[in-house]
Amino acid sequence: MKGERLDKVLARLGLGSRKEVARLVRSGQVQVGGRVVQDPAFPVPPGARLEVNGQSLALRRHHHILLHKPAGYITSRTEGPSVYTLLEGFPTRDLSPVGRLDKDTEGLLLFTTHGELLHRLTHPRHKVEKRYLVHLERPATWEDQKAFRQGLLLDGKQLLPAELTWQEDPTWVELVLREGRFHQVKRMFQARGNRVLYLKRLSLGPLTLGDLPKGQARYLLPEEEEVLYRAVGLFTGT
Incomplete structure (x- = not known):
């Protein structure tokens, strides 16, 4: 079969170095013409459809x-x-x-x-929401919620309004931010006299x-x- 080596084709398409794309191929994530190929030296026929994890490379300009x-x-x-x-x-x-x-x-x-x-x-100008699950050392208060909603002062600068909510246990809260400053979640609660014990980002904009x-x-x-x-x-x- 005539054709260019698969690893060379993938590297030229911007998927990484020859070494990186060889690992990608061996992991079984690449399909040529609808079937999985795990040999980096596989000759790719001209015009063959290439996919990574089921997505066509021809349509992906960015990763x-x-x-x-x-x-x-x-x-x-x-x-x-x-x-x-x-x-x-x-x-x-x-x-x-x-x-x-x-x-x-x-x-x-x-x-x-x-x-x-x-x-x-x-x-911050685009105000993309980031939602976090936070476990606190002490229960959050309605005063915390109001301060976050108004825009907390941090390092002499006012933060964008943030949404603080909880259900039954106010030591487990959700926080929605629209900016991303250094250690922001931990420092916000620290400014309110509390400490973060556990932190998890749940979403970024529409992504979960x-x-x-x-x-x-x-x-x-x-x-x-x-x-x-x-x-x-x-x-x-x-």
Whole structure:
């Protein structure tokens, strides 16, 4: 069979280095012409349909990967243990995290190669909602809720209004932010004389973890990409 090596084709499409895409192929995530191929040297016939995790490469100009981050990992390439070690098999070379989660924080962490999407998701001007589950040392109060809603003062600057809610147990609360400052959740509660014992990001804009297991990652579905792009005012597929 004539054709270019699969790993060379994937590397040229921007999925990573030859070594990275070889791991991707061996992991069984790549299909050529509708069937799984695990040989990086497989010759790709001209015009063959290529898919990664069921998504056509021809339609993907950017990569968006959702990770259910466990505690104990650092959102950094240079420090460890790094969240990037949880993305083995994905094209990580040009991926950037959308914001950061502390080492002891769990939950939704999005990676993207789309610079403008990254900017719009993280810049306070776009007010993208981030929802967190928080376990507190002491019960939250109605005064905390009012202070957050009005915009808490932190480092002499007023934060955007935040929504603090709880059900029966006010030591387990949900907090919705529309910006992402350094250690913001922990510092907000610290400013109110409380301490965060556990923190998990539940959602980012329209994205949720769904049933994604902790420590696992996946590509966004096409419909998730579309909703996310529209949420920040980008045209679908840009």
